[in-house]
Amino acid sequence: MPISPNQGSTGGGTTVTITGTNLTGTSAVHFGAKLATAVTNVSPTQVTAVSPSGSGTVGVTVTTPGGTSNPISFFYVGAPFKSGLSSSSGSTAGGNTITISGTGLSTATSVAFGANSAVPTVVSDSLISVVVPAGAAAGPVGVSVTTAGGTNNGLSYTYIDVPTITAIAPDSGPTSGGTAVTITGTNLASTEQVAFDGAPAPFSVINATTVSAVTPPGAAGAVDVTVSNPAGTATDADAYTYVAGPGI
Template identity: 80%
Template sequence: MLFGTKPATNVTNVSPTQVTAVSPSGTGTVGVTVITPGGTSNPVPFFYVGAPFKSGLSASSGATAGGNTITISGTGLSTATGVSFGANTVTPTVLSDSQISAVVPAGAAAGPVGVSVTTAGGTNNGLSYTYIDAPTVTTVTPTSGPTSGGTAVTITGTNLTSTSQVTFDSVPAPFSVIDATTVSAVAPPGTVGAVDVAVTNPAGTATDVGAFTYVTGPGI
């Protein structure tokens, strides 16, 4: 048996109408022919599928609990059968030869893991996905400020490195991440009374109920 001009290995005559064999390496489309004492068969097309190439993830991070759906783009993805996030593998949904989607499995711990895609042509990796724990808020200092806003506030807690938003009574506030346990924010204008302070990262939102109080005058 030949695949193009290359002989196959482990050729086994299963029955008068069936032969099994292991294909040699190759690329593109080749004709498969069977050679017997009676002659050579007509060629039957055989397609070699190349290893997939991945160009990006629609989201590069998410909660350690998993469960979110991401899209993987690239080429040669139409025969994808598995997507691995570190040691955990899930079955993807093929959208096209250039896109597949997958539900992210739970991670063993917070941190980056490699992402690999397996297709009929092989396995390719090179992308990374980062598992993130949801934030917590421990303290908000100071606890009050004027309704005009502008109070510099220090928020302490855990898992704050990837903070994407800070809000006072659902109003977004300017902020900067100091480290994994500290975020600095500036209170936006508000109305008199206690309001919730919330910190959000890709894994979720932590809310400190009534943590900041707007007062008239300069605030204390």
Template identity: 75%
Template sequence: MPISPNQGSTGGGTLVTITGTNLSGTTAVKFGTKPATSFTNVSPTQVTAVSPSGTGTVGLTVTTPGGTSNPISFFYVGAPFKSSLSATSGPLVGGNTITVNGVGLSTATSVSFGGVPATPTVVSDTQLSVTVPAGVTAGSVGVSVTTAGGTNNGFTYTYIDVPTVATVVPSSGPTSGGTAVTITGTRLDTTDSVTFDGVVAPFSVVNSTTLSAVTPPGTAGAVDVVVTNPAGSATATGAFTYVAGPGI
């Protein structure tokens, strides 16, 4: 007499399908000593039942006018607990893989990012690997993990969109570098790097629309300014011009 699934939440509420013979006229389904919350005699070979609350491993039995079946093991599983995410932000387009750490994760079937589900790979009872789905809009969303034991919430993940660059002021300076410039645009508060002609420049975030940077040494001429965040890069083509100093 197989049952499916053979495990469920300690809080109860799992719909279990019981397959066997001579199940007509079922009068009771028990999970250990507790009766099912409800049951339905689907056919002479099938009964469905909703598990009550419980813990550990219990024997599921079916009673008909002909007697009571032998017990089949049903396993109660506690709700999962998440302790950390390996990354709490990433690109709006998704596609990056992160790790979920916690306990009770071995039966995980779904990880939801703001209501968008993703199917995890179970590494162990304490770790999941999951590819982040695309987000709807930039910003923070709740992350939940669903297992046979229930659903756990509590973490947030931030979707980040690609930055834009509008202005670089001043737009020129000496090839020796050292020019303090202000870069304006959008989504600049998650900036990872700023480069002038591919050379990394020191920078600081003022707010989501403004960066301060100092030009590194460069070669005379117009160069590209590139601002990068976890979602991608924005290139301001020829936005800064290095000017050679006078020679005698």
């Protein structure tokens, strides 16, 4: 006599289907010593019941006018606990894979990022991976994991838009580098790198529209300037010109 699913939350409330024979007239379903909170006699071979609260492993029995069945095992599972995300931000387009660590994750069936959900891949009881779904808009959203034991919230993920560059001032300087430049644009608060012709430059984030950087040394001529954040990279082609010093 199988039961599906054979595990559920310690808080109860899991609807299970019990399959067997001679189930007509079922009057009670017990989970251990506790009665199911609801029982529906679907057919002579099938009964549905809602599990009461409980813990550990219990035997489930069905009682009919003909007697009580043999017990079948049902496993109570505690709600998951999440301890962290491998990455707490990413593009509003989604598509990046992150891992979630914690406990009680082996039965995870869904991970919600705000209003959008994704199906995770279970690595172990303490680790799952999930492809982040697209976000409705830039900003933080709550992350919740649903398992057979219930749903747990408490973590946050921030959706970020790709940066843009609107101006660079000054737009030229010596090949020796060391020029302080101000880069203005949008979505710059989470800037991870500023580069001149591919060479990383020291930088400081002023606010969401302004970044200050110091040019590295470079060869004479116009070079691309890039600004990167977790969502992507903005490129301003030939935006800064290295000027060779005078020679005698």
